[in-house]
Amino acid sequence: MKVLTYKRYGGPDVVRIEELEAPDPGDGEVLVRVHASSVNTGDWRIRAAAFPGVMAIPGRLMFGLLRPRNPRLGSEYAGVIEEVGSSVSRFEVGEQVFGMVPMGGATAEHIAVSETSTIAKMPVSLSFEEAAGMPFGGLCALVFLAEYAALKPGQRVLIVGASGGVGAFAVQVAKALGAHVTAVSGPDSQDFVASQGADETIDYRVTDNATLGQRFEVVFDTFGVVTPKISRGLLVEGGLFLPLNFGVPEIGAAFLNPFRSRKIRLAVNPDRKEDMERLAQMIEYGAVRPVVDSVYPLEDAAKAHARVESRHKKGAVVLKLSDRTE
Numbered sequence: 001m002k003v004l005t006y007k008r009y010g011g012p013d014v015v016r017i018e019e020l021e022a023p024d025p026g027d028g029e030v031l032v033r034v035h036a037s038s039v040n041t042g043d044w045r046i047r048a049a050a051f052p053g054v055m056a057i058p059g060r061l062m063f064g065l066l067r068p069r070n071p072r073l074g075s076e077y078a079g080v081i082e083e084v085g086s087s088v089s090r091f092e093v094g095e096q097v098f099g100m101v102p103m104g105g106a107t108a109e110h111i112a113v114s115e116t117s118t119i120a121k122m123p124v125s126l127s128f129e130e131a132a133g134m135p136f137g138g139l140c141a142l143v144f145l146a147e148y149a150a151l152k153p154g155q156r157v158l159i160v161g162a163s164g165g166v167g168a169f170a171v172q173v174a175k176a177l178g179a180h181v182t183a184v185s186g187p188d189s190q191d192f193v194a195s196q197g198a199d200e201t202i203d204y205r206v207t208d209n210a211t212l213g214q215r216f217e218v219v220f221d222t223f224g225v226v227t228p229k230i231s232r233g234l235l236v237e238g239g240l241f242l243p244l245n246f247g248v249p250e251i252g253a254a255f256l257n258p259f260r261s262r263k264i265r266l267a268v269n270p271d272r273k274e275d276m277e278r279l280a281q282m283i284e285y286g287a288v289r290p291v292v293d294s295v296y297p298l299e300d301a302a303k304a305h306a307r308v309e310s311r312h313k314k315g316a317v318v319l320k321l322s323d324r325t326e
């Protein structure tokens with residue numbers, strides 16, 4: 001079977017397609033024939049060892065100090081269950097599924113994953129390509145806005161980086177939760193962000209976040225331009241700042257939480273199967289919709305990685321591993 005691999009950290013050209021043996025599903029595992037995968041921001045960071053902020057050292061400890069520990073790339077997949085291991089009870093052969101393999105290896109024609117991992121039945125409305133681009137951004141948006149921020153109807157949220165892999169889903173999730181959404185993105189993404197449901201759009205080339213002159217219950221920064229100090233000028237009393245990337249200033253601000261009315265929360269998406277099921281439900285009833293920036297054949301994986309590294313994709317960059325679409 002074909003597998004997307006890398007042997008060293010570096011630019012998009014370090015990715016390779018290798019022929020490896022397909023795995024057998026172990027006890028409690030399902031074997032998935034993967035029809036579509038993706039390249040997301042996490043995959044780019046892992047490929048390039050471009051771990052942000054304080055993650056520079058922990059990132060290398062997790063993924064390999066000098067070279068990648070796991071040579072297999074990819075973290076999102078959508079496909080069909082071909083075999084189930086003993087004691088599997090959640091899934092059956094022939095079911096369409098989508099999910100996440102956070103430590104890498106999802107971009108392969110076959111993968112064996114635990115039935116208790118971040119996997120769910122694929123909503124019938126989705127093609128494999130659409131489904132493969134949803135878990136990374138969808139889960140992050142859902143967990144940060146619904147759980148960590150506990151966003152309520154009528155609350156005001158500022159989403160910075162609102163057209164990207166997380167941001168596009170964050171706009172949809174915030175609207176589904178009944179919030180008023182102000183979305184910050186670039187000049188070419190204003191119409192796109194409005195089409196995702198944003199109530200107000202702001203072009204970061206024209207308006208500086210620090211001088212917005214508005215206050216929000218929640219500030220969700222997916223890009224990493226809002227400092228803790230700027231966030232305090234944007235939040236109402238009791239408001240919450242959620243930065244997706246954080247370094248020393250954010251950690252320092254978190255220590256001062258008990259002494260401040262405007263809080264910061266630093267967290268990493270836990271990639272739980274329960275959240276994957278909730279995301280699938282939200283897709284089923286139309287609250288969250290797929291956002292595909294572009295689709296590349298597996299052979300063009302390096303081009304897909306370069307597109308992601310541009311930091312200007314709209315939603316997800318998908319890799320096709322077969323001609324089957326649904």
Ligand SMILES: NC(=O)c1ccc[n+]([C@@H]2O[C@H](COP(=O)([O-])OP(=O)(O)OC[C@H]3O[C@@H](n4cnc5c(N)ncnc54)[C@H](OP(=O)(O)O)[C@@H]3O)[C@@H](O)[C@H]2O)c1
Nearest residue numbers: 041161162163164165166185186189223244268269311312
């Ligand atoms: N903590 C966690 O658990 C977690 C989970 C998932 C992701 N992450 C991190 O979250 C980040 C976002 O990932 P992503 O996939 O959404 O990234 P992405 O797809 O590259 O999104 C980039 C977004 O940022 C916007 N942008 C570019 N320059 C900007 C600027 N100067 N000011 C404001 N916005 C700007 C882009 O808008 P235009 O294209 O319109 O310019 C686009 O909307 C990554 O760093 C990732 O590592 C963390």
